[in-house]
Amino acid sequence: xxxxxxxxxxxxxxxxxxxxxxxxxxxxxxxxxxxxxxxxxxxxxxxxxxxxxxxxxxxxxxxxxxxxxxxxxxxxxxxxxxxxxxxxxxxxxxxxxxxxxxxxxxxxxxxxxxxxxxxxxxxxxxxxxxxxxxxxxxxxxxxxxxxxxxxxxxxxxxxxxxxxxxxxxxxxxxxxxxxxxxxxxxxxxxxxxxxxxxxxxxxxxxxxxxxxxxxxxxxxx
Amino acid sequence: xxxxxxxxxxxxxxxxxxxxxxxxxxxxxxxxxxxxxxxxxxxxxxxxxxxxxxxxxxxxxxxxxxxxxxxxxxxxxxxxxxxxxxxxxxxxxxxxxxxxxxxxxxxxxxxxxxxxxxxxxxxxxxxxxxxxxxxxxxxxxxxxxxxxxxxxxxxxxxxxxxxxxxxxxxxxxxxxxxxxxxxxxxxxxxxxxxxxxxxxxxxxxxxxxxxxxxxxxxxxxxxxxxxxxxxxxxxxxxxxxxxxxxxxxxxxxxxxxxxxxxxxxxxxxxxxxxxxxxxxxxxxxxxxxxxxxxxxxxxxxxxxxxxxxxxxxxxxxxxxxxxxxxxxxxxxxxxxxxxxxxxxxxxxxxxxxxxxx
Numbered sequence: 001x002x003x004x005x006x007x008x009x010x011x012x013x014x015x016x017x018x019x020x021x022x023x024x025x026x027x028x029x030x031x032x033x034x035x036x037x038x039x040x041x042x043x044x045x046x047x048x049x050x051x052x053x054x055x056x057x058x059x060x061x062x063x064x065x066x067x068x069x070x071x072x073x074x075x076x077x078x079x080x081x082x083x084x085x086x087x088x089x090x091x092x093x094x095x096x097x098x099x100x101x102x103x104x105x106x107x108x109x110x111x112x113x114x115x116x117x118x119x120x121x122x123x124x125x126x127x128x129x130x131x132x133x134x135x136x137x138x139x140x141x142x143x144x145x146x147x148x149x150x151x152x153x154x155x156x157x158x159x160x161x162x163x164x165x166x167x168x169x170x171x172x173x174x175x176x177x178x179x180x181x182x183x184x185x186x187x188x189x190x191x192x193x194x195x196x197x198x199x200x201x202x203x204x205x206x207x208x209x210x211x212x213x214x215x216x217x218x219x220x221x
Numbered sequence: 222x223x224x225x226x227x228x229x230x231x232x233x234x235x236x237x238x239x240x241x242x243x244x245x246x247x248x249x250x251x252x253x254x255x256x257x258x259x260x261x262x263x264x265x266x267x268x269x270x271x272x273x274x275x276x277x278x279x280x281x282x283x284x285x286x287x288x289x290x291x292x293x294x295x296x297x298x299x300x301x302x303x304x305x306x307x308x309x310x311x312x313x314x315x316x317x318x319x320x321x322x323x324x325x326x327x328x329x330x331x332x333x334x335x336x337x338x339x340x341x342x343x344x345x346x347x348x349x350x351x352x353x354x355x356x357x358x359x360x361x362x363x364x365x366x367x368x369x370x371x372x373x374x375x376x377x378x379x380x381x382x383x384x385x386x387x388x389x390x391x392x393x394x395x396x397x398x399x400x401x402x403x404x405x406x407x408x409x410x411x412x413x414x415x416x417x418x419x420x421x422x423x424x425x426x427x428x429x430x431x432x433x434x435x436x437x438x439x440x441x442x443x444x445x446x447x448x449x450x451x452x453x454x455x456x457x458x459x460x461x462x463x464x465x466x467x468x469x470x471x472x473x474x475x476x477x478x479x480x481x482x483x484x485x486x487x488x489x490x491x492x493x494x495x496x497x498x499x500x501x502x503x504x505x506x507x508x509x510x511x512x513x514x515x516x517x518x519x520x521x522x523x524x525x526x527x528x529x530x531x532x533x534x535x536x537x538x539x540x541x542x543x544x545x546x547x548x549x550x551x552x553x554x555x556x557x558x559x560x561x562x563x564x565x566x567x568x569x570x571x572x573x574x575x576x577x578x
Contacts, residue, residue, distance in 0.1 A: 118315075125374060135325065
């Protein structure tokens with residue numbers, strides 16, 4: 001029987017999109033938290049880190065309530081995209097982002113804090129905030145952010161609980177590799193389960209190895 | 222000219238007790254040294270001037286421009302202030318070569334002008350333009366580059382926060398003539414923060430001594446060292462001998478005073494502004510006192526018998542630490558001749574004793 005590549009393809013697609021979105025949001029959040037003083041900063045920081053601590057089922061439930069067809073956000077999405085978000089691969093992206101985003105934000109905050117002196121020097125030289133970010137902040141932190149992106153990618157690749165709750169387990173539509181393993185085990189399909197487990201393990205190992213390769217070099221190098 | 226009146230409350234942190242930064246000063250073109258121990262508010266002062274910290278109250282003016290005014294809620298951004306700032310931490314952009322660091326600073330100039338200015342600067346400051354900023358350049362070149370980079374925009378004020386910290390002796394020695402040349406040619410106020418007394422002398426110019434956020438003394442470095450304002454200043458300046466004593470005689474006609482220190486009466490110069498019986502703090506530089514073996518001799522005027530407790534090596538002499546917290550610096554060759562003495566006499570020349578307010 002030919003291997004079903006769809007769960008892997010979908011996982012890869014979800015992980016890539018979720019990582020890219022997380023990088024964009026995470027960098028913005030990290031910049032905001034390291035460069036601006038505002039009311040509720042500590043609360044925002046705590047909320048950003050919550051997905052790492054909350055049980056996936058709790059997170060999934062929140063998302064169902066927040067993005068479901070009867071919620072304002074869900075209705076807004078439906079009016080823009082023409083279809084509900086829940087039980088689509090877009091929902092799987094949102095689920096994966098939830099775990100990728102805190103990892104990226106945390107690492108980027110640390111990197112930006114470490115490069116504060118460079119930002120300060122650049123500002124004193126008259127550079128605009130935009131120029132400081134693109135020419136100094138980001139290049140100086142690139143290794144840390146690269147390593148964090150790989151970790152976030154690996155985390156997004158294997159998300160299970162939240163994905164199952166808000167994207168469901170629709171073969172050929174929303175069934176990611178992690179959900180596919182669960183499904184295969186339920187069905188007693190050991191071959192498919194082993195295949196998916198091996199591929200996910202190899203991909204995660206590669207991501208972890210690359211993270212270490214990037215991470216061991218000093219940020220300021 | 223920079224004119225600053227700044228008040229800022231600093232909350233107690235893990236590393237220091239809280240204090241209030243409360244400074245009011247003016248500095249003309251040339252080098253002004255801001256001297257003080259760690260966590261006395263030097264960097265906070267510079268950050269406030271450069272726009273990275275917001276004072277609670279006060280006003281900062283650079284020439285005729287208001288950089289900050291709490292009353293009218295004016296606060297220019299760091300980009301608008303045109304203050305060159307060499308930070309305490311080496312902040313050459315590590316992702317750029319030295320030339321790129323300079324080009325970054327000269328970004329607003331037209332292209333040809335930018336490259337001309339960068340080339341001139343590389344030559345003037347003897348920089349290896351295409352060597353990488355952080356990885357390959359020696360420390361002396363990095364500090365020259367930091368200085369050059371901060372001057373690329375022709376700032377109206379230059380802030381140097383402990384620029385020679387961590388440099389080797391030779392690099393430090395080379396830095397000062399360069400800075401003095403820059404000060405002469407730029408014609409702008411240069412504020413230099415340091416916690417090393419030697420830097421005050423090297424930089425020249427006026428010194429503002431700050432401690433716990435307040436200016437405790439200002440003047441020429443030599444004057445401050447010769448006549449510290451108070452006990453704290455004397456200790457801050459590293460003056461080894463600080464004693465409490467009681468004035469027992471004052472004779473303005475003969476320009477003499479008698480003071481009782483540790484049960485011994487010593488003669489000093491006349492202490493104006495003091496009365497008989499006043500308890501005062503006095504200081505004496507270790508290099509100004511003399512020590513010799515007693516060898517059964519009688520005590521003469523201004524001599525105190527003392528027991529040698531410890532000998533510490535200094536670069537060009539030895540420091541003899543006696544009982545009664547008395548320290549005397551002695552040339553090494555002389556100490557070699559006298560080291561077998563069992564009993565010592567320390568002599569306080571009258572001019573060495575200075576009364577602190």
